Amino acid sequence: MTSSSSEPTGVGSSAGRGRRSGRRGRLAAVVLGTAVAVGAGIVVADPFAAGTEQASSEATASTGLAQVTKGTLSARTLENGTLGYAGDYQVVNRAGGTATKVPTIGQVIRQGQVLYRVDGKPVILLQGATAPVYRDLYWGMEGADVRQLNADLVALGYATTDELDPKSDYFGRQTYNALRELQDDVGLDDTGKLDLGQAVFLPTTQLRITKINAVSGASVAVGTTVLQASSIDRQITVALNAGRQSEVAVGDKVTISLPNGKTTPGVVSGVGKVATKADDKTTIEVLIKPSKPTETGQLDQAPVQVSIVTDTARNVLSVPVNALLALAGGGYAVEVVGADGARSLTPVKPGLFDDSAGRVAVTGAGLEAGQNIVVPRS
Numbered sequence: 001m002t003s004s005s006s007e008p009t010g011v012g013s014s015a016g017r018g019r020r021s022g023r024r025g026r027l028a029a030v031v032l033g034t035a036v037a038v039g040a041g042i043v044v045a046d047p048f049a050a051g052t053e054q055a056s057s058e059a060t061a062s063t064g065l066a067q068v069t070k071g072t073l074s075a076r077t078l079e080n081g082t083l084g085y086a087g088d089y090q091v092v093n094r095a096g097g098t099a100t101k102v103p104t105i106g107q108v109i110r111q112g113q114v115l116y117r118v119d120g121k122p123v124i125l126l127q128g129a130t131a132p133v134y135r136d137l138y139w140g141m142e143g144a145d146v147r148q149l150n151a152d153l154v155a156l157g158y159a160t161t162d163e164l165d166p167k168s169d170y171f172g173r174q175t176y177n178a179l180r181e182l183q184d185d186v187g188l189d190d191t192g193k194l195d196l197g198q199a200v201f202l203p204t205t206q207l208r209i210t211k212i213n214a215v216s217g218a219s220v221a222v223g224t225t226v227l228q229a230s231s232i233d234r235q236i237t238v239a240l241n242a243g244r245q246s247e248v249a250v251g252d253k254v255t256i257s258l259p260n261g262k263t264t265p266g267v268v269s270g271v272g273k274v275a276t277k278a279d280d281k282t283t284i285e286v287l288i289k290p291s292k293p294t295e296t297g298q299l300d301q302a303p304v305q306v307s308i309v310t311d312t313a314r315n316v317l318s319v320p321v322n323a324l325l326a327l328a329g330g331g332y333a334v335e336v337v338g339a340d341g342a343r344s345l346t347p348v349k350p351g352l353f354d355d356s357a358g359r360v361a362v363t364g365a366g367l368e369a370g371q372n373i374v375v376p377r378s
Helices: 014-038 144-155 173-186 242-247
Strands: 063-067 069-085 089-092 097-101 108-110 114-118 121-127 199-202 206-212 225-230 234-241 253-257 263-271 276-278 281-290 302-320 332-337 343-354 359-363 372-376
Touching: 069 359, 089 199, 114 225, 121 144, 121 173, 144 173, 234 242, 234 302, 242 281, 253 281, 302 343
Parallel strands: 121 199
Antiparallel strands: 063 372, 069 234, 069 302, 069 343, 089 225, 097 114, 108 206, 114 121, 206 225, 234 281, 253 263, 253 302, 263 281, 276 281, 302 359, 332 343, 332 372, 343 359
C-alpha cells in the first residue's frame, strides 16, 4: 500500500483520509450505526450547555473505564477466498503418435526436463512466450522463436553468455552445440536440430501438473491439449463484490486464516477490472500472494478467510468504539473522567475504524492519550 510521505496528525485531516476516503466512509456508516445503539441510553439534547458536565452515565445501569491511546489503526475487510496455485497453462501437443508416458497430478516439472513422451521420445519443457513455435529450428535460422531457444540454453547452463548471446535471434554454431548437449541429456538424438514437437515453450520455468488429458498407451493428436498445469507459486483467489472494488488495491496487506486455524501474512497482487456475474452476484477477482508461502502448506483449492487492510492511520488518538456517544444535536462525544473523578462530555470527530481492535480514531479539543473515558461494562 502506498503511504503518504507525511503521517497524519489527525484522522479528520486529508492525510488521514488518503486515497481511500470512500472506504472509510463506508465503514464509518456501519460502525457508527452500532455506536448510536450502544450510546442510545445516554444521548442528551444539549450536552455542552452549563450543568451537563455531570454526565448522564449516572443513569446507566453499568459502566466501566477505558483509556484514550495513541498509535496506529488499520481498517480491514474480511473476505472468503480459495488457496491454490497461480497460473493456468495449457500444454498443447505437437508430436503425433502414442502417449507412452505421462506425468502425475501434482508433479512439478522444471525447465529442461521431460514433460511427457510420445512414441517413446521425450517432449521437454522450455521457457518462452514471445512467439509460438510453429517450425523446426536448425542452423542458419533467425527469429523470435530462435531467441527463446538461445535464452533457454544459456539459462540451463549449456552455454555461457560469452559463448551465446541469450538475446540473439540467430541459430549458429553455439546454438547447435548447446542444443546437442541438451538433447543428449534428456535422451533425444543429438542432432543439433529442434524438431517441431520435441519441446513445449511456456512462460514459466516450473510447472505443477493439475490435469492430465492424455492416456498412456492411447493416441495423441497434434494440436490437442494433453496437460494442464499451474505454477508452483501459492496464491489466494477472492471473488469480491464488484461494488467494493475501490476498497481494495494492489499492495494492501492481508492476514490469511488457514484451514488449520493458523494465520499467515500476505499482500494483494492483483485486482480484476472485468466483472463476472453468476448466481445473481457480480464479482471481480482479487489475487493475493502469501508473504510466507511455506506456511500455507500444500493444500489445493482450500477455503480460507482473508482480512485485507484497506486503510491505515498512524500516530492517532483512539478510543473503544462503544465509548462513542451519539448527540441529539448531531455529532459524537466521549465521556472523560478527570483525575478528581469528575466527568465531562468531550465532543469528538470519528475517523478510521479498526474492527479487529474494536477502536476508532478520534480528534477533539483537550483529548489526550492516557485519559480515562467511560464505556459500557462488558
